Amino acid sequence: MASKVVYSHRDPMLKKRDDFEDMLEERRTGSDLRYALRCYTPALYKGLTPCKASELKNMVLQSDQLHYVINQVSKETGTPTDEIQAEAAAILEEMAHRLQLSTIRFFAFTLSKIFKTLFRSICVNEEGIQRLQQAIQEHPVVLLPSHRSYMDFLLMSYILYTYDLALPVIAAGMDFMGMKIVGEMLRMSGAFFIRRSFGGDKLYWAVFSEYVKIMLKNGFAPVEFFLEGTRSRTAKSLTPKLGLLNIVMDPFLKGEVFDVSLVPVSISYERTLEEALYARELLGVPKPKESTSGLFKARKILSEDYGSIHVYFGQPVSARSLAEGKVKRSQFNLIPRHIPRKPTEEIQDFVNDSAYRLVRAQEESMVLKPWVLLASLLLQNQAAGSKQGMSLRELTEQAVWVRDLSRQFGAFLHWPDHIPPSKVVSSSLSLHQGLVRISEGRVQLALDQAGGRVEPGLPQPAITPEDALLSQAVVILSCASYRNQALHVFIRPALLASAIHSASVNEKQEIFNTFSFLRNVFSDEFILCPGAEVQDFEEACYLLVKCGALQIHQQTILVTDRGQRTLAFLTSILDPFVQGYQMVCRFLCEATEGLTDKLFIPAARKFIIKHLLTGRLKYAEVLSSDLQKNALAALLRLGAVQKLRGRGGPAALKVNKVMVNSLEDTLGGKLPTQKPLVARL
Amino acid sequence: MASNSSSSRHQTARHRLSIIAGHLQRPADSDAALLAVDCKAQANKPNVSAGDRSEGRTVPRKRQEIMKWNGWGYSDSRFLFNKKGQAEFTGKRYRLSGMIIPGLKDWMESTFGANLQHKTQATPALNSSAVQPPTLNEVFVEELKSTGIPFSHEAEDRVFRGHGHCLHEIFALREGKIGRVPDMVVWPSCHNDVVKIVELACKHNVCLIPYGGGTSVSSALECPPEETRSIVSLDTSQMNRILWIDEKNLTAHVESGIVGQDLERLLNESGYCTGHEPDSMEFSSLGGWVATRASGMKKNIYGNIEDLVVHIKMVTPRGVIEKSCQGPRMSTGPDIHHFILGSEGTLGVVTEVTIKIRPIPEYQKYGSVVFPSFEQGVACLREVARQRCAPASIRLMDNEQFKFGHALKPQVSSIFTSFLDGLKKFYITKFKGFDPNRLCVATLLFEGDREKVLQHEKQVYDIAAKFGGLAAGEDNGQRGYMLTFVIAYLRDLGMDYYVIGESFETSVPWDRVLDICRNVKARIVQECKDKGVQFPPLSTCRVTQTYDAGACVYFYFAFNYRGLSDPVHVYEQVEHAAREEILANGGSLSHHHGVGKLRKEWMRETVSSVGMGMLKSVKDYVDPNNIFGNRNLL
Numbered sequence A: 001m002a003s004k005v006v007y008s009h010r011d012p013m014l015k016k017r018d019d020f021e022d023m024l025e026e027r028r029t030g031s032d033l034r035y036a037l038r039c040y041t042p043a044l045y046k047g048l049t050p051c052k053a054s055e056l057k058n059m060v061l062q063s064d065q066l067h068y069v070i071n072q073v074s075k076e077t078g079t080p081t082d083e084i085q086a087e088a089a090a091i092l093e094e095m096a097h098r099l100q101l102s103t104i105r106f107f108a109f110t111l112s113k114i115f116k117t118l119f120r121s122i123c124v125n126e127e128g129i130q131r132l133q134q135a136i137q138e139h140p141v142v143l144l145p146s147h148r149s150y151m152d153f154l155l156m157s158y159i160l161y162t163y164d165l166a167l168p169v170i171a172a173g174m175d176f177m178g179m180k181i182v183g184e185m186l187r188m189s190g191a192f193f194i195r196r197s198f199g200g201d202k203l204y205w206a207v208f209s210e211y212v213k214i215m216l217k218n219g220f221a222p223v224e225f226f227l228e229g230t231r232s233r234t235a236k237s238l239t240p241k242l243g244l245l246n247i248v249m250d251p252f253l254k255g256e257v258f259d260v261s262l263v264p265v266s267i268s269y270e271r272t273l274e275e276a277l278y279a280r281e282l283l284g285v286p287k288p289k290e291s292t293s294g295l296f297k298a299r300k301i302l303s304e305d306y307g308s309i310h311v312y313f314g315q316p317v318s319a320r321s322l323a324e325g326k327v328k329r330s331q332f333n334l335i336p337r338h339i340p341r342k343p344t345e346e347i348q349d350f351v352n353d354s355a356y357r358l359v360r361a362q363e364e365s366m367v368l369k370p371w372v373l374l375a376s377l378l379l380q381n382q383a384a385g386s387k388q389g390m391s392l393r394e395l396t397e398q399a400v401w402v403r404d405l406s407r408q409f410g411a412f413l414h415w416p417d418h419i420p421p422s423k424v425v426s427s428s429l430s431l432h433q434g435l436v437r438i439s440e441g442r443v444q445l446a447l448d449q450a451g452g453r454v455e456p457g458l459p460q461p462a463i464t465p466e467d468a469l470l471s472q473a474v475v476i477l478s479c480a481s482y483r484n485q486a487l488h489v490f491i492r493p494a495l496l497a498s499a500i501h502s503a504s505v506n507e508k509q510e511i512f513n514t515f516s517f518l519r520n521v522f523s524d525e526f527i528l529c530p531g532a533e534v535q536d537f538e539e540a541c542y543l544l545v546k547c548g549a550l551q552i553h554q555q556t557i558l559v560t561d562r563g564q565r566t567l568a569f570l571t572s573i574l575d576p577f578v579q580g581y582q583m584v585c586r587f588l589c590e591a592t593e594g595l596t597d598k599l600f601i602p603a604a605r606k607f608i609i610k611h612l613l614t615g616r617l618k619y620a621e622v623l624s625s626d627l628q629k630n631a632l633a634a635l636l637r638l639g640a641v642q643k644l645r646g647r648g649g650p651a652a653l654k655v656n657k658v659m660v661n662s663l664e665d666t667l668g669g670k671l672p673t674q675k676p677l678v679a680r681l
Numbered sequence B: 001m002a003s004n005s006s007s008s009r010h011q012t013a014r015h016r017l018s019i020i021a022g023h024l025q026r027p028a029d030s031d032a033a034l035l036a037v038d039c040k041a042q043a044n045k046p047n048v049s050a051g052d053r054s055e056g057r058t059v060p061r062k063r064q065e066i067m068k069w070n071g072w073g074y075s076d077s078r079f080l081f082n083k084k085g086q087a088e089f090t091g092k093r094y095r096l097s098g099m100i101i102p103g104l105k106d107w108m109e110s111t112f113g114a115n116l117q118h119k120t121q122a123t124p125a126l127n128s129s130a131v132q133p134p135t136l137n138e139v140f141v142e143e144l145k146s147t148g149i150p151f152s153h154e155a156e157d158r159v160f161r162g163h164g165h166c167l168h169e170i171f172a173l174r175e176g177k178i179g180r181v182p183d184m185v186v187w188p189s190c191h192n193d194v195v196k197i198v199e200l201a202c203k204h205n206v207c208l209i210p211y212g213g214g215t216s217v218s219s220a221l222e223c224p225p226e227e228t229r230s231i232v233s234l235d236t237s238q239m240n241r242i243l244w245i246d247e248k249n250l251t252a253h254v255e256s257g258i259v260g261q262d263l264e265r266l267l268n269e270s271g272y273c274t275g276h277e278p279d280s281m282e283f284s285s286l287g288g289w290v291a292t293r294a295s296g297m298k299k300n301i302y303g304n305i306e307d308l309v310v311h312i313k314m315v316t317p318r319g320v321i322e323k324s325c326q327g328p329r330m331s332t333g334p335d336i337h338h339f340i341l342g343s344e345g346t347l348g349v350v351t352e353v354t355i356k357i358r359p360i361p362e363y364q365k366y367g368s369v370v371f372p373s374f375e376q377g378v379a380c381l382r383e384v385a386r387q388r389c390a391p392a393s394i395r396l397m398d399n400e401q402f403k404f405g406h407a408l409k410p411q412v413s414s415i416f417t418s419f420l421d422g423l424k425k426f427y428i429t430k431f432k433g434f435d436p437n438r439l440c441v442a443t444l445l446f447e448g449d450r451e452k453v454l455q456h457e458k459q460v461y462d463i464a465a466k467f468g469g470l471a472a473g474e475d476n477g478q479r480g481y482m483l484t485f486v487i488a489y490l491r492d493l494g495m496d497y498y499v500i501g502e503s504f505e506t507s508v509p510w511d512r513v514l515d516i517c518r519n520v521k522a523r524i525v526q527e528c529k530d531k532g533v534q535f536p537p538l539s540t541c542r543v544t545q546t547y548d549a550g551a552c553v554y555f556y557f558a559f560n561y562r563g564l565s566d567p568v569h570v571y572e573q574v575e576h577a578a579r580e581e582i583l584a585n586g587g588s589l590s591h592h593h594g595v596g597k598l599r600k601e602w603m604r605e606t607v608s609s610v611g612m613g614m615l616k617s618v619k620d621y622v623d624p625n626n627i628f629g630n631r632n633l634l
């Protein structure tokens, strides 16, 4: 451990955050029509070369980059270049947006109506808007919202329209295209569509990356995409995808623009529209195809109260300052810049690093509602085997305690301090009636009524224990998705708490080893910047010392008396994941030969259900396919499992049982951490 | 030589002089110093008596007699604000001399936030006691005396040779701060003198630093502070003869200390020119050009210095290096001239050079083109380069420099009246549709037969028209070139009012030109802001040379330093950042200013470790005891 590394701890409580304004307030008084038709004159990029959306296509098709690739593909395949050129034009046709102000105006009108019925408020930090307005004029801007709902990008455009900011063009997944009219509407509101996978298709990549770069470089519009690649079903931030970030960094790295401003945007929903949908999906109820009718079936949604939305426009991050000292831009000096090249390792690391920093910036500005803390406590209580739940008083007392703890850790918690805590708790609970039940002053998760919540119209199946379990799991996973919103606040201290717990000695070095081990194992599960174990460790130590839970000496780490409660809380935050990963390890050790990656999820699910039913496992949330996938990814990364690419068919999983076994034991605190680490490193 | 041809030659010479005067000096007939003088040294007469040498030469041994010790150029020529608060250029030497420049004050105030009330006075005279007493190597001095070669260890002479014209050098002098300077100055008057001096230096382990015109802008002339030996500045200025002219082969054999203006004037008298015209040509020397790989504004016709030299003689600690013949091209292994070109005084002293000469062109014409935007201007230059039809000079100034040029318009005088009227008309009729905050101007200089020049001119204007360029008159062009000769004087004026600045350059492939211009300018602005500069800086550029595969870009950068405690340090940090930006954008470390000590930290990444090793091994062989110890380059 390089304890010499100086890590400047900024007290997270001192983090300055802007205030919010409710943008719906004005909508509730003013005319929506007038609003939709109002004069819209956004400030534009100072280096803008004005052009129409249709001209963009020509610029792409005539670019050196594309010509180069077309010639290359032509040489490789023997197809004449004009055919490939036509193919490129077709790709572009399928991809390109047709941003039109009239469509935006249409959405401005309809969304106003919808938002007003669904939400109590849509709160936006106006200082962030001002910063964005500045940034848009200075440099090309990339908007990076978090992604928790289908609504995210319409909401973004809606906000930008409202504040008279340049409307973005948005990278959207092709699955929207299934919805004919909606797809076209989205296209006209600035969405452009990318196929989900285009593997080695050079031509596709060239068209796509050139299209994005040209829009960015010319300052046509802010480019918006989701770093996480897809909606997070768990409300935890997803490991960032690097493709688009690579593309938007490229013009800066190659000197084609002076800088690019990357603006993280945190969108937090007090209640997610897709709450139960996600839980089902994670449990293996197949995802409904995103069809127009499907979206509108959600009409019953319109009758419910979804609380408020908070949208926080973060500090613009300069690509230039991110790259400072990390990338030698002169590496592009010796080959014409239009010839595509695989990014060097240096650049890959840089982009990866930047992506994590940006996702962390998103996380840090996510607004947490009191319910998030309540969900954590209720889940812990449920897992502890309590059958009657908690008394309201008990819950309130604990919630206040966690509130204070999370604030010490720098959480962006919106807890109304002028209202008595018990009121805060009960009003939070009432918004989430579907998930909790209050009877005789006691609160617990609404597990029993869960079985009854079957879609009308479906044949009522006989309730097997398995079905009962699954429907309880829906509630638990829904709840977990709220708790997960706060995980980024607790994760580092929780890893440390668990390390202290399982290291069972108080030697600092030993604890650090265990910490690094856990961190390494869980780095697909949580946002933990690669290579930052020392910083993370020091940050965790700092926070736990600050809240009085630990005393740290030269060689040792001691838990104080009042620290016991904190550590217990933190350990149980991580516990479902620890046990979940152990369970996946167990499953793999016991799995029969011939396990493939396709079979992995269903087989693991079966195995886990068995253990849940026998009571050997208490966390139903382990049923989440997300957790299972992450665990497998970790094992693959650690080399404990190997994927053998089969010809055509699914890839076989080759399990190194000794290693998986020892990982399981180490997670359970049965083995000192050195061993598996050494085995790997 | 027939006498009638010689008199017609004199006529051409006179004509030619008035042409140079066009962008440099006052009309020849008003200044006796510019009259064509017979050079007795010219026709194949290698042995010239000592009496001839100073005739018509610009640079005396005591430079301080005619030049500023702490600023640029002639003592009698400077910008100042007169009692009425108008800018004025003093003296009689230049076209601008004695003229009022009404727009300069406003421009300085609005561009820099400078204020005539806030003035900083430079130390008026050199205080000899601020100069460290010389470290003399007694035996060396004794033996040197016996050779009869003149030398001096007076403070003024030493200080004059301890610097070039980097901002920090001049700024320190103005403040009266003198660092390590040479311990003595010697003035050899011919190759053999140099041989003797180098021998003595080797014998007594004395450090030698060649000094040509002192116009270096790379800290090349700065004495390494860590040098403990006696440092002797070898001033070549008195080796200034044209030893012979060979009209059959169109070459001239010239001593290395001759300065550009003298070389051109003397050749002109015989009807010839070299065509090598760096902006510093009034003061920089032939040897200096060779030692720094200099580039002249008319390189499109005449070539850069490496294209112009046919033969070089250099005295090194190992002996004299030269080729055995004057063949125009050889395949004899790596060209040894290329060890000498750009050696920046680290290997020896260039003493004599055979240089190509050309008959004076019959006709010369300036021109200018206005483009709606810099992007279009660059596209035009690129096309001109593609068609290989660049005029003698073509330069594209950005919008800021265009405005700067306008601020330097002298008050209406007979010479400029027509031009101003023309410009007004031009503004009204043609500028419509041009955004005055975006447009930029290219200045042109054509040379050759009248016929061909006019043809050439048309070709270039036709290309320009394709890129939205409008011809904007001869005077506009001429003024652009004049500007480059007075810009160094302007820096001194700026320094009187808290404005410091400098220029730097690079070369870059065509596809990078726009990017590098934008990014470097933006970087300068950003760095100034980050470093606490209180006023927005001037950050401007021009594309100043074109090549087949790229261009030379020249940046000016200046700012008002009021409120900064260590302005020079801030300046250097910004320049450093700008150079980093250049390198990151595919630009070279230098196109013509050289490396010196200012840029040597980037040499390794520029030429690779192996490249460094090669240069180092040459140095180790040629000068094992580091007699030429100015520590440039490596």
Ligand SMILES: Cc1cc2nc3c(=O)[nH]c(=O)nc-3n(C[C@H](O)[C@H](O)[C@H](O)COP(=O)(O)OP(=O)(O)OC[C@H]3O[C@@H](n4cnc5c(N)ncnc54)[C@H](O)[C@@H]3O)c2cc1C
Binding pocket: B164, B165, B209, B210, B211, B212, B213, B214, B215, B216, B217, B220, B221, B236, B256, B257, B277, B278, B279, B280, B283, B284, B285, B286, B287, B288, B289, B290, B291, B292, B293, B294, B295, B296, B297, B344, B345, B346, B348, B349, B350, B351, B488, B592, B593, B594, B630, B632
């Ligand atoms: C206002 C201004 C404009 C300029 N414009 C141009 C331009 O257009 N193009 C251009 O190329 N440069 C330009 N320069 C830079 C400078 O003029 C050149 O580098 C020039 O070649 C230096 O010549 P010098 O005689 O003044 O050499 P110095 O400054 O005296 O010396 C420069 C270096 O060469 C060495 N040296 C000098 N003479 C000899 C010799 N005989 N033998 C061996 N080494 C020697 C010195 O030791 C030193 O290291 C400009 C500078 C200024 C201040």
